[in-house]
Amino acid sequence: MSEILNESIVALELGDEAAGGYNPPAASRTWYHYLLLAGAILFAAVSVGFVGTIFWSSLPTWLHHAGTLLGGKGWASPLGPFGGLAMITGTFETSLIALVLAVIVGLGTSIAIVFLIPRRFRNVIATLVELLAAVPSIVYGLWGLLVLAPWMETTVNPWLNSWPFAKAIFGNPGQEFGTSLLLASIVLGIMILPTFVAISREVIAVVPQDLIEASLSLGATRWQVIRGVVLPTAKIGLFGATFLALARATGETVAVALVAGGVANVQFHLLYPGTSIAAWIATEFGESQGNEIAALMALGVLLMLLNFGLSLVSRWLVRRQRRVLALV
Amino acid sequence: MSDMTEIQEPKEVGNEMRGEIRRISSHSRARRLAVSRMMIALCAIALLVSAVPLVMLLYQLFKQGLPVIDKAFFTTLPSTPSLIAPNATGGVSNAIVGTLALTIYASVMAIPVGILVGIYLAETESKLASSLRVIAQTMAGAPSILMGLFAFSFVVRDLNVGFSAIAGSFALAVLMLPVIVISTEIAVRNVPNTLREAGLALGAKPHVISLRVVLPASASGIVTGTILAVSRAVGETAPVMLVIAGGFTNSWKPFDPVSALPLSIYENAKSEWPSLRAQVWGIALVLVVFIFVLSLSARIWASRKQQVKN
Numbered sequence: 001m002s003e004i005l006n007e008s009i010v011a012l013e014l015g016d017e018a019a020g021g022y023n024p025p026a027a028s029r030t031w032y033h034y035l036l037l038a039g040a041i042l043f044a045a046v047s048v049g050f051v052g053t054i055f056w057s058s059l060p061t062w063l064h065h066a067g068t069l070l071g072g073k074g075w076a077s078p079l080g081p082f083g084g085l086a087m088i089t090g091t092f093e094t095s096l097i098a099l100v101l102a103v104i105v106g107l108g109t110s111i112a113i114v115f116l117i118p119r120r121f122r123n124v125i126a127t128l129v130e131l132l133a134a135v136p137s138i139v140y141g142l143w144g145l146l147v148l149a150p151w152m153e154t155t156v157n158p159w160l161n162s163w164p165f166a167k168a169i170f171g172n173p174g175q176e177f178g179t180s181l182l183l184a185s186i187v188l189g190i191m192i193l194p195t196f197v198a199i200s201r202e203v204i205a206v207v208p209q210d211l212i213e214a215s216l217s218l219g220a221t222r223w224q225v226i227r228g229v230v231l232p233t234a235k236i237g238l239f240g241a242t243f244l245a246l247a248r249a250t251g252e253t254v255a256v257a258l259v260a261g262g263v264a265n266v267q268f269h270l271l272y273p274g275t276s277i278a279a280w281i282a283t284e285f286g287e288s289q290g291n292e293i294a295a296l297m298a299l300g301v302l303l304m305l306l307n308f309g310l311s312l313v314s315r316w317l318v319r320r321q322r323r324v325l326a327l328v
Numbered sequence: 329m330s331d332m333t334e335i336q337e338p339k340e341v342g343n344e345m346r347g348e349i350r351r352i353s354s355h356s357r358a359r360r361l362a363v364s365r366m367m368i369a370l371c372a373i374a375l376l377v378s379a380v381p382l383v384m385l386l387y388q389l390f391k392q393g394l395p396v397i398d399k400a401f402f403t404t405l406p407s408t409p410s411l412i413a414p415n416a417t418g419g420v421s422n423a424i425v426g427t428l429a430l431t432i433y434a435s436v437m438a439i440p441v442g443i444l445v446g447i448y449l450a451e452t453e454s455k456l457a458s459s460l461r462v463i464a465q466t467m468a469g470a471p472s473i474l475m476g477l478f479a480f481s482f483v484v485r486d487l488n489v490g491f492s493a494i495a496g497s498f499a500l501a502v503l504m505l506p507v508i509v510i511s512t513e514i515a516v517r518n519v520p521n522t523l524r525e526a527g528l529a530l531g532a533k534p535h536v537i538s539l540r541v542v543l544p545a546s547a548s549g550i551v552t553g554t555i556l557a558v559s560r561a562v563g564e565t566a567p568v569m570l571v572i573a574g575g576f577t578n579s580w581k582p583f584d585p586v587s588a589l590p591l592s593i594y595e596n597a598k599s600e601w602p603s604l605r606a607q608v609w610g611i612a613l614v615l616v617v618f619i620f621v622l623s624l625s626a627r628i629w630a631s632r633k634q635q636v637k638n
Contacts, residue, residue, distance in 0.1 A: 040449075046502060112372050136615060138563065139385070146597065221364035223363060227367075252471075285480075296477075297477060
């Protein structure tokens with residue numbers, strides 16, 4: 001029952017290969033085809049306008065303050081200078097840590113779903129993964145702020161600080177509310193988990209049964225089959241899923257805005273508060289004017305380039321995976 | 329490997345595989361089984377770990393959300409608590425009206441265009457179609473905050489409309505559009521070509537085939553995709569928070585500032601007042617239930633489609 005929906009979610013994330021299609025001859029075009037064409041042109045205009053307007057609004061920053069935006073450390077509202085380094089490093093730190101968490105748990109989850117769960121329970125699991133994906137990010141943020149942050153503050157942070165070298169890795173800020181880059185990474189990891197699981201599960205499930213059975217017949221154990229056959233065959237697609245999850249993590253906004261602490265400091269100690277590009281745009285935009293809006297738009301351009309780049313790479317990888325499997 | 333033994337290998341095995349085969353086959357079966365069981369167990373643990381957040385989240389939502397929901401929650405406007413009346417939170421009727429208004433306006437803008445573009449992508453092959461396909465896929469994954477920046481620059485500033493419901497629903501429409509386009513294209517492509525050919529054989533014009541044969545056959549797929557798009561838009565905070573200005577009245581007017589459920593969650597979660605922070609769970613519960621109902625109805629449409637196919 002869930003297959004179609006699942007198919008559609010994966011297709012939404014990755015896009016499907018264009019196959020077949022029906023092409024009316026040019027001579028028989030009617031008003032209907034011009035109507036379709038008009039819709040297509042409107043959509044093209046919206047997308048060009050989308051990229052163009054944001055870039056255009058950010059132009060003053062690129063012309064006059066490009067260096068400050070990319071390398072400056074402080075964000076001085078309302079007159080500037082507006083340095084974006086803290087947001088850029090914060091984005092990379094939180095999304096990379098989130099990615100590591102999500103890939104470790106997600107890969108195990110996908111393997112377990114494909115190889116351990118009996119077929120009739122898979123729908124239940126697919127539903128759960130989907131529900132997890134359907135929960136809006138503000139609700140994750142709320143949960144992170146009101147439930148996880150106090151718990152981090154009273155339990156996790158003191159525990160982490162009792163580790164050797166804890167000061168060097170985490171810092172020891174004595175944070176009031178428990179909001180930190182680490183908490184943002186954990187919440188992000190939970191949020192990108194469904195994306196990663198949905199795609200990696202599909203990639204793993206389509207590894208040809210022949211290969212698996214051949215390996216089993218040679219006396220390999222289940223784990224040897226997974227490690228030696230399934231994962232190498234699915235490797236490219238799994239990288240694709242990873243890049244897509246990373247793209248999701250970089251663009252996540254309100255959850256990070258609520259749990260990261262919202263402080264524009266270049267910070268590599270994870271228990272200190274920080275921020276990300278998207279979160280900073282969301283929290284600062286309301287009170288900003290003039291040059292600050294242009295600077296926030298320029299941060300938006302950076303976010304857009306990062307996201308589009310990652311999602312193009314991930315789709316290219318998954319397409320290559322499909323071609324590899326077509327050859328097997 | 330201390331217990332390495334010499335084994336004879338066939339010549340065809342590539343050099344890079346030889347070491348691996350030797351390494352693996354040198355382990356005893358008991359040891360390989362033990363490793364296998366351990367790793368499989370770790371995978372099962374990963375599955376459980378990934379279920380924990382959902383269970384915890386839903387538990388908190390219902391435990392803390394249900395007690396604050398009553399009739400006034402839906403029907404009264406919010407009020408600011410004060411030292412005299414610290415529990416006077418009022419309701420969230422403005423946010424409910426705002427979310428419904430935003431969703432309806434956004435759907436009116438996005439659904440017709442999205443379906444047209446989806447049909448265009450499925451039925452024609454041209455340079456424009458293939459580049460639009462890539463654009464739709466890329467836009468479908470774009471960070472939602474960018475839609476807010478777009479709506480601000482274009483609608484609020486350039487068109488001089490101001491902070492309003494129409495600006496927020498424009499942002500949501502841009503967000504929904506690529507999702508509707510992609511799912512419509514898939515649904516239309518899934519219609520078997522034999523149906524189209526049967527229409528052609530009867531002498532029907534291409535637009536008649538498209539409107540009377542292909543569209544009805546793909547309707548449930550299109551509806552499913554559209555509902556998914558709407559349910560994604562309902563919960564979005566980032567794009568609307570930049571442009572709707574959080575109005576405090578029950579206004580359906582497109583050019584008024586409005587509020588929205590996700591926005592009230594964001595505002596109340598950061599509040600100093602414990603009563604507002606308690607109310608926020610109720611708002612989140614209403615939002616999540618609304619979205620789950622939408623997704624489940626998409627699911628039911630999809631399963632009905634499959635039953636018809638089978």
